[in-house]
Amino acid sequence: MTLPTGSVGVQARALAIRQALDHPRPWLHFPASLETAFRHWYVNGIRGARILLAIVVIALLVINSLSEWLIMRPDARFLPGAHFIQWGIEFPVIVLALVIHLSHRLRWLWDPALILAGFVIALGVEAQRVLGLTEGFELPALFAPVAIVSGAISARLRFWQALPAGVVFILAWSAIEIIHIGSIPQAANELFVGFVALSGTLVGLYGQEYQARRAWLQQEWNRLMAETDAMTLMPNRRVLTRLGSTLRARARSDPQAIALAVIDIDHFKRYNDQLGHDAGDDCIRRVGRALATQAHRELDLVCRLGGEEFVVVWHGRRAETLFTDAERCRQTVRDLAIPHPDGGDRPVTVSVGAVCIPASVDPDLDALYRCADAELYIAKRAGRDRCSVRHLQVSGPETIQAPAAVP
Structure with missing residues (x-):
């Protein structure tokens, strides 16, 4: 982000950046004058990774559908329902998120579109697991948490977005698992593993964002000092x-x-x-x-x-x-x-x-x-x-x- 063209706010910005560098905030939030600029920089920096992630997920859908037809019985009764979830629900949402990320005018929708797509894919995977259980075919219980974890890390979701989204997912996933698994000890064991995976993801996202904020502050300080008198901050x-x-x-x-x-x-x-x-x-x-x-x-x-x-x-x-x-x-x-x-x-x-x-x-x-x-x-x-x-x-x-x- 470039410096302000005029004098208004230049000194205040320099002081805010220096204070943030000297006294980092552990709760991952800058003063308002810096937070908007950081989020703009952050989301623009990860846009390419998110676009690539959407393309990879679409490719995985294709590979998964082909493997199901080739490896499983074509007449497996849960496959039509699974394919409807994949191509009738997950695929359109992924394409929508991809189209939104291709437009700079829709930047304000990038994060909501990503979170929505993540929920749809993870819960779609869990829905396919439930369909499989009804037909005696058991998909791995951790498919849905793995989808959430890998998506959040690859898309570099900010911590304060990932935390509430992760809590909502773990509650929904837990309810579905408890309802559809007859064995309470087995369900508890799976839920604990999912909780550990989500907790590790949140810790990783926190550290990732903390370092990104420090790097951005240093970059902005260096840029500011290149166009600012060091003694007066003018x-x-x-x-x-x-x-x-x-x-x-x-x-x-x-x-x-x-x-x-x-x-x-x-x-x-x-x-x-x-x-x-x-x-x-x-x-x-x-x-x-x-x-x-x-x-x-x-x-x-x-x-x-x-x-x-x-x-x-x-x-x-x-x-x-x-x-x-x-x-x-x-x-x-x-x-x-x-x-x-x-x-x-x-x-x-x-x-x-x-x-x-x-x-x-x-x-x-x-x-x-x-x-x-x-x-x-x-x-x-x-x-x-x-x-x-x-x-x-x-x-x-x-x-x-x-x-x-x-x-």
């Missing part, structure tokens, strides 16, 4: 580049005004030199968290490019609000009241350079960054702790030019 330059591609693709069908601000912490070198790198890192993290609150829409982005520099991208912002948006960033950091070692009542502040383009202009974040960076230096030369903004226009098909500064 998006990095790679996400900014990807956002540029997303905005250009979106502009073809839904053009929106784009604004970009470059923000730099004032006199940060003096802060770092006098208070130490640990204090400097903490300052950057606090400033980053404050600036992250300025991203509200899906494609808004706040990222750290390195050092004490941050970039904010606003999607769908009007030019009239550009100065207000930039000023809000500046004031948000000032309101943190982080003492600066220069003395006095002066807190840590930032300078902001911001530019925007109308919806009619093809968004080029590289060009916007260069223009906003130029505005940042205007703000710094003017005394720092202030904003400099411009509304940009396009000259020619690709070149962005900045007109006179907006007062």
Whole structure:
């Protein structure tokens, strides 16, 4: 699963993944923000195995029917009933589950279809056993549990799905066995073996899913760290580049005004030199968290490019609000009241350079960054702790030019 394109939720996702890695949950459930993504990844990963399983089961039905005709007496009275169960009930359900798994649109039905097919096959096998007993032909008692166990393991059913399904099956199977077997000790012995097989399956499915969850968390953490600043857990330059591609693709069908601000912490070198790198890192993290609150829409982005520099991208912002948006960033950091070692009542502040383009202009974040960076230096030369903004226009098909500064 790819990372969110904008800033909204990126830090929360990183914190949730790190917490899940550090404190694994034995009850096999992530916070809601992660659980949906994991299930999507898990079911897509096992889809191919389930499709293959359905094909194998159909092949086994064919082989079983042929063996019954060749090995058993063709006139065995239970065979018509057994073949009706196999081809009139089990086969259609297997085909239905196969068709459902071939469609991505029906992903939400994959697990229910698998569980239903498993029940139908297992209980169908048990029904054939009962038919055989009425005619003096005894099928192995554990055929049905073996079908359930092998199907659950091959299909990698999740533990909390397998547990209730397994309990329902063992109760139904137990009732059928007790009713149709005259010997209570024999029935009890068979039921115990079936219970042991099901218990072992559940333990195996638990371990299988636990390891799958750990592997997914590590994979997501590695992916997140590739596009996240490790110190602040904010998006990095790679996400900014990807956002540029997303905005250009979106502009073809839904053009929106784009604004970009470059923000730099004032006199940060003096802060770092006098208070130490640990204090400097903490300052950057606090400033980053404050600036992250300025991203509200899906494609808004706040990222750290390195050092004490941050970039904010606003999607769908009007030019009239550009100065207000930039000023809000500046004031948000000032309101943190982080003492600066220069003395006095002066807190840590930032300078902001911001530019925007109308919806009619093809968004080029590289060009916007260069223009906003130029505005940042205007703000710094003017005394720092202030904003400099411009509304940009396009000259020619690709070149962005900045007109006179907006007062």
